[in-house]
Amino acid sequence: MKYNHTVDYGLYLVSDRDVLKGRDFIKSLEEAILGGATIVQLREKEASSLEFYQLALKAKALTEKYNVPLIINDRVDIALAVDADGVHVGQSDLPAHIVRSMIGQNKILGVSTATLEESKKAAEDGADYIGVGALFPTGTKTDANPVTLDQLRYIKENMDIPVVGIGGICEDNIKTIMEVGIDGVAIVSAILGKENIKEAAESLKASIK
Amino acid sequence: MKYNHTVDYGLYLVSDRDVLKGRDFIKSLEEAILGGATIVQLREKEASSLEFYQLALKAKALTEKYNVPLIINDRVDIALAVDADGVHVGQSDLPAHIVRSMIGQNKILGVSTATLEESKKAAEDGADYIGVGALFPTGTKTDANPVTLDQLRYIKENMDIPVVGIGGICEDNIKTIMEVGIDGVAIVSAILGKENIKEAAESLKASIK
Numbered sequence: 001m002k003y004n005h006t007v008d009y010g011l012y013l014v015s016d017r018d019v020l021k022g023r024d025f026i027k028s029l030e031e032a033i034l035g036g037a038t039i040v041q042l043r044e045k046e047a048s049s050l051e052f053y054q055l056a057l058k059a060k061a062l063t064e065k066y067n068v069p070l071i072i073n074d075r076v077d078i079a080l081a082v083d084a085d086g087v088h089v090g091q092s093d094l095p096a097h098i099v100r101s102m103i104g105q106n107k108i109l110g111v112s113t114a115t116l117e118e119s120k121k122a123a124e125d126g127a128d129y130i131g132v133g134a135l136f137p138t139g140t141k142t143d144a145n146p147v148t149l150d151q152l153r154y155i156k157e158n159m160d161i162p163v164v165g166i167g168g169i170c171e172d173n174i175k176t177i178m179e180v181g182i183d184g185v186a187i188v189s190a191i192l193g194k195e196n197i198k199e200a201a202e203s204l205k206a207s208i209k
Numbered sequence: 210m211k212y213n214h215t216v217d218y219g220l221y222l223v224s225d226r227d228v229l230k231g232r233d234f235i236k237s238l239e240e241a242i243l244g245g246a247t248i249v250q251l252r253e254k255e256a257s258s259l260e261f262y263q264l265a266l267k268a269k270a271l272t273e274k275y276n277v278p279l280i281i282n283d284r285v286d287i288a289l290a291v292d293a294d295g296v297h298v299g300q301s302d303l304p305a306h307i308v309r310s311m312i313g314q315n316k317i318l319g320v321s322t323a324t325l326e327e328s329k330k331a332a333e334d335g336a337d338y339i340g341v342g343a344l345f346p347t348g349t350k351t352d353a354n355p356v357t358l359d360q361l362r363y364i365k366e367n368m369d370i371p372v373v374g375i376g377g378i379c380e381d382n383i384k385t386i387m388e389v390g391i392d393g394v395a396i397v398s399a400i401l402g403k404e405n406i407k408e409a410a411e412s413l414k415a416s417i418k
Contacts, residue, residue: 048301049283074258076286081307092257098290 007069007108009129009164009184011205013037014073015059017044019193026058032191033066035201038184041088041110043073056082069108076102086110088131091118100126112166114147116155123161130159131186134167135177138188153180174207184208216278216317218338218373218393220414222246223282224268226253228402235267241400242275244410247393250297250319252282265291278317285311295319297340300327309335321375323356325364332370339368340395343376344386347398362389383416393417 013032020028029040040063044052056072060082063070071086072079076099079087086108089099096111103109111122112131119130132155133147146167156163165177166186177185187204194200222241229237238249249272253261265281269291272279280295281288285308288296295317296308303311305320312318320331321340328339341364342356355376365372374386375395383394396413403409 049298049303050301053303053307077284077289077303077311080286080311081303089258092259094258094262094286094290098262102286102289 007128007162008038009162010038010208011036011201012039012041012131012164012166012184012186013191013201014041014166014186014188015043016188016192019189025055026062028192028197029059030062030066031197032201033063033068035191035198036205037068037191037201039069039071041071041073041186042084044075049075049078052078053081056084060084071108071110079103079107086128088112096122096125096127110164113155115151116158119155119159119163123159127161129162129164129183130155131164131166132156132182133165133186135165136168136173138168149177149180152177152182156180156182171203171207174204178208216337216371217247218371219247219417220245220410221248221250221340221373221375221393221395222400222410223250223375223395223397224252225397225401228398234264235271237401237406238268239271239275240406241410242272242277244400244407245414246277246400246410248278248280250280250282250395251293252297253284258284258287261287262290265293269293280317280319288312288316295337297321305331305334305336319373322364324360325367328364328368328372332368336370338371338373338392339364340373340375341365341391342374342395344374345377345382347377358386358389361386361391365389365391380412380416383413387417 042056042059056078060070069085071088072084073088074093076087087099088110090112100109108128109126110129111127113119113122122130132152135147162183164184164186165182169185169187170190191200251265251268265287269279278294280297281293282297283302285296297319298308299321309318317337318335319338320336322328322331331339341361344356371392373393373395374391378394378396379399400409
């Protein structure tokens with residue numbers, strides 16, 4: 001049984017502690033969930049394994065309380081250690097089919113892709129969803145090359161698994177992006193970088209519907 | 210069954226691609242093994258997960274050929290993905306008891322410690338051996354605080370599991386360190402940083418005996 005069919009990818013929150021500018025991490029995640037985030041991905045590229053693990057344990061307690069899936073970026077070991085709901089890997093992380101064999105069939109597997117070829121490969125390798133992007137230039141991932149909305153539409157039309165758009169999505173472009181027909185949008189700064197995190201999430205959520 | 214009793218920790222090679230200055234990684238490991246390295250730890254703090262995985266796959270093929278155990282530093286997921294012989298964690302990595310529960314009883318678990326208290330805790334948490342240090346100032350780990358030879362002896366005398374010394378060990382100090390009665394020495398630069406890797410390993414090996 002895949003987790004897939006019960007997951008709402010609509011407002012997919014990706015964490016970045018930098019944009020919080022010192023505000024409490026778990027409290028900020030909670031505000032985002034209260035504002036309507038439907039799934040949470042923990043992304044930590046600088047933390048030690050111990051720090052990542054400790055954050056993930058706290059995030060797991062929080063997301064469980066609100067019945068929102070918790071996805072761990074890149075680190076399959078951290079995901080397994082805290083019994084997260086899934087793992088998200090990019091093209092520079094462990095190969096998706098290896099990750100699937102490590103996490104079993106009951107956890108969610110997401111893969112970042114930028115082309116239809118990568119997306120098809122991800123699905124073959126066991127991905128439950130793909131995160132396609134970056135759609136717009138973004139401050140949180142400096143290596144990202146923009147994917148156009150036409151490319152995003154083309155990928156969505158040719159894929160059977162859920163497609164989540166990612167990269168530079170904000171209040172100004174979210175409606176245009178959702179019109180492509182994708183299943184959700186992954187958002188970092190446009191939620192966690194805002195002064196009122198809950199309101200920012202609520203506003204984006206309203207734009208999705 | 211613990212792997213422990215069959216492992217020779219005598220000349221414990223820890224990898225660092227920086228000190229190779231561009232020389233081939235796997236060929237360098239092979240020279241070290243041919244020179245007498247009894248166990249190999251892959252340590253990669255900057256590589257992407259994919260790169261670490263690909264290096265670990267190659268290292269696994271090599272160490273299997275020579276029947277030398279392969280240990281992965283920090284990344285339990287990489288260790289599991291390539292079916293390495295064990296994992297080595299520091300005090301800023303996943304807690305040892307969590308790692309033990311993830312890797313099972315048949316893989317080697319090593320833990321870096323600097324005090325008897327940390328060493329006792331590591332053994333309780335399931336460590337098969339401890340790496341104690343840093344014994345001398347070192348260029349490869351800048352955060353290391355030296356552990357004295359008296360402290361190392363005190364730890365060795367009070368521990369039942371193998372004790373490996375680490376940090377700044379080279380031709381000049383290896384005999385003095387081995388006189389403490391420890392089970393092995395972990396070495397980075399004094400092997401991989403040398404022009405003739407095989408000869409450097411051979412020479413250190415002779416000093417151990």
